[in-house]
Amino acid sequence: MEFKEAKDKFINTWGAFGTLWGINKAMAQIHALLFISPDPLSMEDIMEELDISRGNASMNLRALMEWGIVYKIGVTGERKEFFTSEKDVTELSRQIAKERSRRELQPTIRVLKEISNITDDGTAKTKEFIKQTKAMYDLADTADTMMNRIVNQEQNWITKTLVKLFK
Amino acid sequence: MEFKEAKDKFINTWGAFGTLWGINKAMAQIHALLFISPDPLSMEDIMEELDISRGNASMNLRALMEWGIVYKIGVTGERKEFFTSEKDVTELSRQIAKERSRRELQPTIRVLKEISNITDDGTAKTKEFIKQTKAMYDLADTADTMMNRIVNQEQNWITKTLVKLFK
DNA sequence: TTAAACTTTCAGTAATTATTGAAAGTTTAT
DNA sequence: ATAAACTTTCAATAATTACTGAAAGTTTAA
Numbered sequence: 001m002e003f004k005e006a007k008d009k010f011i012n013t014w015g016a017f018g019t020l021w022g023i024n025k026a027m028a029q030i031h032a033l034l035f036i037s038p039d040p041l042s043m044e045d046i047m048e049e050l051d052i053s054r055g056n057a058s059m060n061l062r063a064l065m066e067w068g069i070v071y072k073i074g075v076t077g078e079r080k081e082f083f084t085s086e087k088d089v090t091e092l093s094r095q096i097a098k099e100r101s102r103r104e105l106q107p108t109i110r111v112l113k114e115i116s117n118i119t120d121d122g123t124a125k126t127k128e129f130i131k132q133t134k135a136m137y138d139l140a141d142t143a144d145t146m147m148n149r150i151v152n153q154e155q156n157w158i159t160k161t162l163v164k165l166f167k
Numbered sequence: 168m169e170f171k172e173a174k175d176k177f178i179n180t181w182g183a184f185g186t187l188w189g190i191n192k193a194m195a196q197i198h199a200l201l202f203i204s205p206d207p208l209s210m211e212d213i214m215e216e217l218d219i220s221r222g223n224a225s226m227n228l229r230a231l232m233e234w235g236i237v238y239k240i241g242v243t244g245e246r247k248e249f250f251t252s253e254k255d256v257t258e259l260s261r262q263i264a265k266e267r268s269r270r271e272l273q274p275t276i277r278v279l280k281e282i283s284n285i286t287d288d289g290t291a292k293t294k295e296f297i298k299q300t301k302a303m304y305d306l307a308d309t310a311d312t313m314m315n316r317i318v319n320q321e322q323n324w325i326t327k328t329l330v331k332l333f334k
Numbered sequence: 335t336t337a338a339a340c341t342t343t344c345a346g347t348a349a350t351t352a353t354t355g356a357a358a359g360t361t362t363a364t
Numbered sequence: 365a366t367a368a369a370c371t372t373t374c375a376a377t378a379a380t381t382a383c384t385g386a387a388a389g390t391t392t393a394a
Binding site: 335336337338339340341342343344345346347348349350351352353354355356357358359360361362363364 | 365366367368371372374375376378379380381382383384386387388389390393
């Protein structure tokens with residue numbers, strides 16, 4: 001396999017993978033493109049490479065910047081702006097985990113906590129509801145805590161130990 | 168808040184959460200409904216409760232069964248079939264992690280491995296491509312391994328220890 | 335067998351989500 | 365101040381994804 005084929009395959013695979021996890025195709029593909037590009041790219045470059053419109057490129061670049069995994073940089077002597085992505089996969093996953101937790105997990109956890117607090121009227125359906133939503137709350141909360149701790153901070157001794165044991 | 172309101176809130180929240188993670192609304196809502204129901208429900212019950220068509224209910228129930236988190240059961244004396252969900256959240260997350268790994272992560276990992284193996288022609292773009300896709304492969308592979316080990320097997324001492332430390 | 339009770343399938347349609355492209359907005363150089 | 369170079373916005377449209385409903389299929393009971 002040669003470079004061009006491999007590159008296209010990466011961009012497409014990443015796009016498809018993103019789609020399965022609730023990220024739109026163009027966004028994932030722009031990220032993929034920047035991720036493997038040795039140099040920053042202009043909006044023009046991206047539009048051409050991925051065959052997408054200016055508006056699409058603009059909107060998804062902004063979204064990627066809001067996720068904290070793509071940066072806009074100025075190149076001296078150039079009028080237009082250039083974009084580059086987070087190249088360190090550890091930092092990349094840290095950032096994604098952080099954002100998904102903040103945007104999606106935490107709001108859900110808040111609701112679970114709230115609704116699992118209805119007064120127990122003694123009926124079977126209420127009892128089951130409280131039991132199950134509490135269990136779901138605990139699960140989500142534990143997952144969120146672990147996710148944040150593992151990916152947020154610098155790897156501490158326990159994480160290192162764990163990684164060694166799991167490798 | 169009373170039961171009915173809390174119940175609707177749970178079903179809707181779960182549906183919205185699922186959507187963000189690539190699971191369709193009806194599927195997530197059916198799961199939510201079964202998850203809090205003390206008794207198994209018939210297709211009729213589900214259709215009525217969620218106000219969806221027979222076809223929709225049928226297809227999503229099948230999908231949930233394929234994910235291994237909803238079961239079809241026969242009730243003696245009843246002609247129609249009843250459905251119930253996995254009630255244990257540990258088993259639920261184990262199953263979801265297992266399936267997402269199998270269906271989505273592993274195929275992606277396979278591609279990453281393949282494409283990061285192109286021959287290095289010495290150009291900067293090829294070098295960067297190989298470096299970055301290898302890094303992504305390592306990340307995905309480690310994540311997959313950890314995910315599977317943590318959620319797949321019975322909690323062993325290290326996991327227990329970890330959970331304690333993280334709580 | 336027959337037929338009632340129930341489930342599945344899938345073509346058509348609806349709803350949602352993503353994308354375009356051009357007008358409006360912004361920045362920079364002169 | 366003007367205009368060229370560039371970016372953003374957003375209404376219109378396209379593409380994708382989900383849902384419906386009825387016909388076909390299956391199971392069960394008599």
